[in-house]
Amino acid sequence: MLDLILCVDDDPITLMLCKKVISKASFSNTIITAKNGEEALEYFDSIINKGATKELPQLIFLDLNMPVMDGWEFLDNFNTDKYSEVNSTKIVVLSSTIDPEDHEKSKKYPMVIDFLSKPITSNMLTYLESKLQL
Amino acid sequence: MKNKTTQITTIYILIASILAVFLYKITSLYFKQEDQLIFNLFKDFILILLTGFAFRYILSKNERRNKTIFERLENTNNEIKESNQKYDIVSKATSDTIWDWKIQEDKMIWSKGIKAVFGYEEDQVGDSSSWWFGNIHPEDSIKMSIKLYSFIEQKTEKWQDEYRFKCADNTYKYVLDRGFLLKDENGKAVRMIGALQDVTKQKEEELRLKLLETVILQTKESIVITEATFNKKLLPKIIYTNPAFTQMTGYQANEIINNSLDILKGPNTELNVIKKIIQIIQNKEEGLLEIRCYKKDKTEFWLRFTMIPIYNSENELSHWVSIQRDVTEEKNQEKEKEQLIKELTQNNKDLKQFSYITSHNLRAPMSNLTGLLNLIEDIEIDDPELNEIINGFSKSTHLLNETIEDLTKVMIIKDNTSIEKEDISLKEVFENVFSQLSNQIEIIKPYLKLDIENVSVLNSNKAYMESILLNLLTNSLKYRSTDRTLKITIIANQNGNTVELIFKDNGIGIDLKRNKDKIFGLYQRFHDYPDSKGLGLYLVKSQVEAMKGTINIESQVNKGTTFTLTFKSK
Numbered sequence: 146m147l148d149l150i151l152c153v154d155d156d157p158i159t160l161m162l163c164k165k166v167i168s169k170a171s172f173s174n175t176i177i178t179a180k181n182g183e184e185a186l187e188y189f190d191s192i193i194n195k196g197a198t199k200e201l202p203q204l205i206f207l208d209l210n211m212p213v214m215d216g217w218e219f220l221d222n223f224n225t226d227k228y229s230e231v232n233s234t235k236i237v238v239l240s241s242t243i244d245p246e247d248h249e250k251s252k253k254y255p256m257v258i259d260f261l262s263k264p265i266t267s268n269m270l271t272y273l274e275s276k277l278q279l
Numbered sequence: 280m281k282n283k284t285t286q287i288t289t290i291y292i293l294i295a296s297i298l299a300v301f302l303y304k305i306t307s308l309y310f311k312q313e314d315q316l317i318f319n320l321f322k323d324f325i326l327i328l329l330t331g332f333a334f335r336y337i338l339s340k341n342e343r344r345n346k347t348i349f350e351r352l353e354n355t356n357n358e359i360k361e362s363n364q365k366y367d368i369v370s371k372a373t374s375d376t377i378w379d380w381k382i383q384e385d386k387m388i389w390s391k392g393i394k395a396v397f398g399y400e401e402d403q404v405g406d407s408s409s410w411w412f413g414n415i416h417p418e419d420s421i422k423m424s425i426k427l428y429s430f431i432e433q434k435t436e437k438w439q440d441e442y443r444f445k446c447a448d449n450t451y452k453y454v455l456d457r458g459f460l461l462k463d464e465n466g467k468a469v470r471m472i473g474a475l476q477d478v479t480k481q482k483e484e485e486l487r488l489k490l491l492e493t494v495i496l497q498t499k500e501s502i503v504i505t506e507a508t509f510n511k512k513l514l515p516k517i518i519y520t521n522p523a524f525t526q527m528t529g530y531q532a533n534e535i536i537n538n539s540l541d542i543l544k545g546p547n548t549e550l551n552v553i554k555k556i557i558q559i560i561q562n563k564e565e566g567l568l569e570i571r572c573y574k575k576d577k578t579e580f581w582l583r584f585t586m587i588p589i590y591n592s593e594n595e596l597s598h599w600v601s602i603q604r605d606v607t608e609e610k611n612q613e614k615e616k617e618q619l620i621k622e623l624t625q626n627n628k629d630l631k632q633f634s635y636i637t638s639h640n641l642r643a644p645m646s647n648l649t650g651l652l653n654l655i656e657d658i659e660i661d662d663p664e665l666n667e668i669i670n671g672f673s674k675s676t677h678l679l680n681e682t683i684e685d686l687t688k689v690m691i692i693k694d695n696t697s698i699e700k701e702d703i704s705l706k707e708v709f710e711n712v713f714s715q716l717s718n719q720i721e722i723i724k725p726y727l728k729l730d731i732e733n734v735s736v737l738n739s740n741k742a743y744m745e746s747i748l749l750n751l752l753t754n755s756l757k758y759r760s761t762d763r764t765l766k767i768t769i770i771a772n773q774n775g776n777t778v779e780l781i782f783k784d785n786g787i788g789i790d791l792k793r794n795k796d797k798i799f800g801l802y803q804r805f806h807d808y809p810d811s812k813g814l815g816l817y818l819v820k821s822q823v824e825a826m827k828g829t830i831n832i833e834s835q836v837n838k839g840t841t842f843t844l845t846f847k848s849k
Contacts, residue, residue: 156643162650169657210639241642243687244635245694263643264650 147173147277151202153185153219154178154239155211163206163265170270177202181211182219189223189231201231204277206265209240209247216240220254232256237273239263287337291330298326367391375474380408382431382469387411396477398447416443416451431460431468441482444475453482501527501603505540507588507596509560514540514553515599527605529575540601543582545573556586563588563596569606581610631694638687645683648676685814688746692821700826703741705731705771712748719756725765734771734778738848743822748782750815751842755784760837778848785839791832798832 150173152163160178179185209216238260251257376392385407393399419442430438438458443451458473501524505515520532552570559566566586584603591597660666759765770781799820823830834840
């Protein structure tokens with residue numbers, strides 16, 4: 146079981162589903178959420194500022210299509226030196242996109258370990274558990 | 280001469296006889312018997328001496344005369360020999376064949392050229408004029424005879440004619456025949472001597488040139504020939520234009536010849552193309568260019584033209600030939616086409632973007648619905664009415680989800696024309712498909728016959744192949760007949776480098792007469808079934824075609840349906 150997971154999505158229902166499915170499957174102790182890429186980055190900024198690496202999430206579920214700052218912009222920022230202390234965090238893209246180009250594009254980011262299609266399910270979590278060797 | 284000889288001999292006999300009688304008389308009158316013998320001896324001696332001198336005189340005179348005659352003959356002979364030699368040399372040098380025709384006797388002889396040029400052996404050559412006439416091409420012979428006889432009858436002064444003369448190998452050669460007449464003292468033609476010149480090559484060349492000229496005159500392409508010389512201010516001078524050029528530009532040949540090609544220039548003529556033309560001329564190379572030009576009436580048009588340098592026998596540039604065509608319409612169409620392609624590309628791009636966004640926006644709430652339903656499944660509901668409502672809600676959501684997923688698949692297939700292929704095991708694919716449908720198979724219990732051992736490995740896209748077979752099998756299960764046990768036969772065959780998959784059932788079938796054209800169309804439903812979306816066969820066909828395969832259907836209402844799929848195995 147993971148300690149901390151960050152779910153980034155602008156849709157409250159998706160976030161609600163994530164929380165419920167994750168806690169039901171006992172996939173993680175704590176689930177925190179962010180409404181878009183900017184909020185997610187702010188969270189990491191605060192960790193860096195406080196030096197509180199304990200509060201670092203082990204996994205991020207990242208949506209792509211979000212207002213203010215979308216998933217790509219978040220990845221671009223997260224992949225810079227500024228976040229070198231924290232960007233070892235693994236990311237799973239969780240999206241409704243069917244554009245094959247998105248899939249290809251996501252492979253360019255080293256922290257992205259998978260690209261999954263919504264909705265989040267318990268089967269998906271089982272698969273991730275084995276992938277992360279938990 | 281003969282008479283003279285007889286004369287001399289007669290005179291000699293007479294004189295000798297008279298002398299003999301006279302001397303006999305003298306002897307018997309004046310000499311004594313004993314002196315007569317000596318006198319006779321003396322007399323005979325004198326006679327022999329006189330005869331001897333006379334003979335000597337005559338013979339020496341004859342000898343002199345003979346010698347003169349012999350010398351004269353020898354000279355004539357030499358002259359004839361020399362003349363013959365000259366004649367041979369001349370006929371060899373001109374490669375003409377000389378003939379000599381004695382008209383009254385109708386005797387004709389031919390020089391050696393008849394063998395060298397026409398291939399006749401000596402024994403094949405006739406000795407009368409009929410052999411000559413017989414070898415003239417039938418189409419030429421009448422015209423030739425008329426001209427020849429009017430010359431022999433001296434109605435015309437000169438004779439020369441062109442006709443085709445047959446060779447020993449039965450082919451014809453074009454000849455130019457020229458002759459002159461020899462007349463007797465009365466002015467009558469007695470002999471004719473002629474020279475036959477082989478002009479086949481010239482004639483063929485002439486015909487070829489005539490043909491080429493026809494091409495130049497008749498062609499729809501404009502042809503312009505210019506001088507080679509050129510100064511930097513003006514393009515080369517025109518020396519020839521064909522009728523097509525007049526047709527294209529409105530300029531008559533006589534008003535444009537001796538003008539520079541600059542006459543076609545106008546306000547929109549591309550200067551960079553003119554520079555290119557000058558460069559081509561300087562480099563003496565070939566070129567193909569397009570430029571805006573102006574007709575005589577100042578109408579603008581697009582000219583596509585080639586430039587070809589022409590060299591003379593000394594390998595010096597002598598002319599430029601330019602083949603030209605008005606391509607205005609082509610250019611306009613090209614422009615329109617480019618514009619259309621641009622618009623279509625943009626439209627396509629927009630539509631693609633739109634469909635991805637639409638798909639995303641549909642899928643996002645859909646996934647939420649599915650997720651929420653998954654959560655509800657774990658909650659126990661006591662109210663039977665609510666349970667029924669949720670059940671209906673769940674079914675509709677799943678159907679909607681499937682539809683969206685199928686549409687998404689179609690969209691991806693249509694967008695990605697090239698797909699990845701790998702060697703897949705047909706058996707494995709079928710096992711996967713059967714396991715996905717295990718619930719239905721368990722309930723319906725169809726009789727399944729699988730004969731796929733002939734093709735163990737297929738180079739294909741696994742996801743597509745599974746989707747195709749899943750769709751076909753689902754259709755068979757869905758559209759089964761309630762009157763009989765469902766029977767599904769699947770056969771795989773390898774035919775050379777193609778693989779054939781036959782998928783046959785005994786279901787309710789499709790009325791192909793009514794639906795032939797739309798069987799694989801989008802949103803086509805052939806049976807009134809609640810969960811039929813009209814997408815399955817469209818998706819199957821799209822996937823088969825994406826893998827460069829083909830699909831055919833045979834079906835009879837209430838008997839069954841057979842699908843035949845073919846794929847290239849490599």
